Amino acid sequence: MRELVDTVTGTTQTVVLPCGSTRATVCKSCADKARRLRMQQCREGWHRDRDDDLEPGSTQHDEDEDNEDEDDDAEGSDRRVRSTRRRQDAPDLPRVEMAATTIGRILTSPNGRSYRPSMFLTLTLPSYGKVHDDGTPVDPSTYDYRRAALDAMHFSKLVDRFWQNLRRCAGYKVQYFSAVEAQRRLAPHLHAAVRGVIKRSVVLQVIRATYHQAWWPPFDTPIYLGHAVPLWDHRHQAYVCPWTGAPLRTWESALDDLDAQLEADPSTTPAHVVRFGKQADYKWLIADSTRTQRAVGYLTKYLTKSVADTYGDPDLLTVRQRAHLDRLNHETRWLPCGPECGNWLRYGIQPKNATEGLEPGTCRRAAHDPENLGYGGRRVLVSRQWTGKTLTEHRADRAEVVRQVLLEAGVELPDRDRMSATATGPDGQIRYEWRPVSFKDVDIRLWKHAILASVRERIRWRTQYEAAKRAGPPETPNPPTDPRGLPTTSTPVVSGMAVKGGRRPSRSDAKRP
Structure with a gap:
């Protein structure tokens, strides 16, 4: 107001x-309006057949090279590039010549009909343990909640790396409209409408070969727990140990130690590696088909819900579902979500660009919000040249x-x-x-x-x-006529018989009076 x-x-x-x-629990009317707007955006760009807004001859890659892993916290001249090659457990990807286009190829069927299909992809995260039909763990004591929380925090970076790899292997600037939602086990997964088609074998190869590495200082075991947390010292302008009063390591010095360790031992592993799971869905769809319309509705179905609303009404949760939610929230609250997260203080490291007022467990970033369960990225991810229009x-x-x-x-x-x-x-x-x-x-x-x-x-x-x-539109005073001067109708005619509803006559039609 x-x-x-x-x-x-x-x-x-x-x-x-x-x-x-955009949340139905806040305002159902506005959330539904936002969802319908996204549906229009998805439909308009999915089977686009022209490149009006693409500069001629633009084949330049705008992604980082595959054989370089860059720190997520690096910006500008402080960027750290580690020339470690691709992981040995990840297959190599082919590199093809890029074409200056964002649209897929035209295919021709045996009957001579030409069409330009597109894809619908679903990407998931790996398993963290067996689950019941309602998504809750069969054995919560062995379910890997820590890995589940970290994978959710880094899921958006993994998705970005997937699109980079897919473009390199497809040979054109792949455009996509994707939505992130939660499975029954509350792990995020991605539904994506992709313009054009790529061979199934290539897509599956890219999924298996895509990963994201977090080159962070180790954070397996916290040093400071409970009320014994580092405090801000105005004299040092830094956080100090509550027992000795000595300043904690800065973020830059911790990364320097990591680089030195990596140089001395090339087999040093990153703090966390996130990959896609084995389950993946791949479909071809044709423009203006019933399947395409259903896919648009399915892709945008849960945009009005938060990740934590997957189970429905919070007041109707079962004991197992409530315990599963609480355990995930506990993990995401105390794990670091990024270089600037205050949870690094638990591990004896000052966050990047640390300032007074940071406290473990109180980070206000989206990844720590109980509604998101670790996923801090955007729910809708759209490539720049999907429609060439803003919302x-x-x-x-x-x-x-x-x-x-x-x-x-x-x-x-x-x-x-x-x-x-x-x-x-x-x-x-x-x-x-x-x-x-x-x-x-x-x-x-x-x-x-x-x-x-x-x-x-x-x-x-x-x-x-x-x-x-x-x-409807106003009626025309003089209806159109055919060469014989008779009024024409919009009902198609086949073999001299009017086709009801645009279909061919069946045998049962001949029996009707």
Whole structure:
């Protein structure tokens, strides 16, 4: 809710604005609207057949080389590049010549029909132990919760590496629309709509060969537990040991020690390695098919739910499900999510760019949010050249479709930018001033009146839109005719018989009167 002041007329009114939440538990209406917008974005770019926004001759790779593992914390001139080759337990990937295109190839069927299929992929994480049908561990004592939490934290980086490897092996700039959701066992997995098709054997090879290594200082055993945690010392401008008062190792010095160890012993392993699991789904889909429409709905089905909402209503969880959730939350709370995470203090290391106020177990990054269960990345991942449009432009396209339907029915909507913050008055100055409203200072009656007025307006627009769709475009006064001068119909004709619903006549049709 905002207060709108018209500087020209001097009037003030209270305006209700949508919250824009993507979570159904916060606002079901806004979450459903956001999901439908993503569905449109997915459909529009999936089977695109042109490269209007791709620069000619652009075949440059924008990813790092495969034989170099870079620190995730490195930026600019401080980037650390370790020239370690690919892991011996990961198969090598072929490298093909890149083509300046983002669309897939055209295939021709035996009957001469040409079509341009695309792919639907599902990628999962490995197993951490046997689970029941409801996703809970059969034996919680042997279930690898630590690895599950770390894999979830690094899942977004693993996905990025997969797209880099797939582009190198496909020979063109693969474009994708993907969504991250949780399986029943609460491990994240990826559904992806991919433009164009790549051989199944190549895709599976890329999945097996893709990995992400976290070259971090060791963090297997915490040093400081309970209330004995490092404290900030203003004299040293650093965190110090609670027992000796000595400053802790800095993040840079810890990485220097790791580099020295790696140089002395090339067999040194990274702190964590994340890979995909053996389960993977691969499908070919044709544009405008029923399977494609179902895949779009399936891909965006759970975008309105958080990762922790996989089990449904929190009040209806079983004892096993509650225990599984609590154990995952415990692991993600205390494990470090990145170089700047305050949990490094537990292991005697100052986080990168450490400042006063850090405390283990209180990191505010998304990976530690109980709703995300370790996954701190975005839920929707879209490549840059999927549609060539931003979400704002897609939202404007949807609004324009509604406006055109209403205009054909004789209904005119008010201008969307009639109260824009950039609108100017007769004097050339900004006309409207938007101010935040504190619910403590608003009369409850005025607040209810504004909400009811907004609801009535939306209901009126919805009613008018549904009526306009049922009415359809106005009838033409002179219907089109065929060469014989007879009115034509939209019903196709096969062998002199009208085909009902666009299908061929069957034997049962001949028996009908």
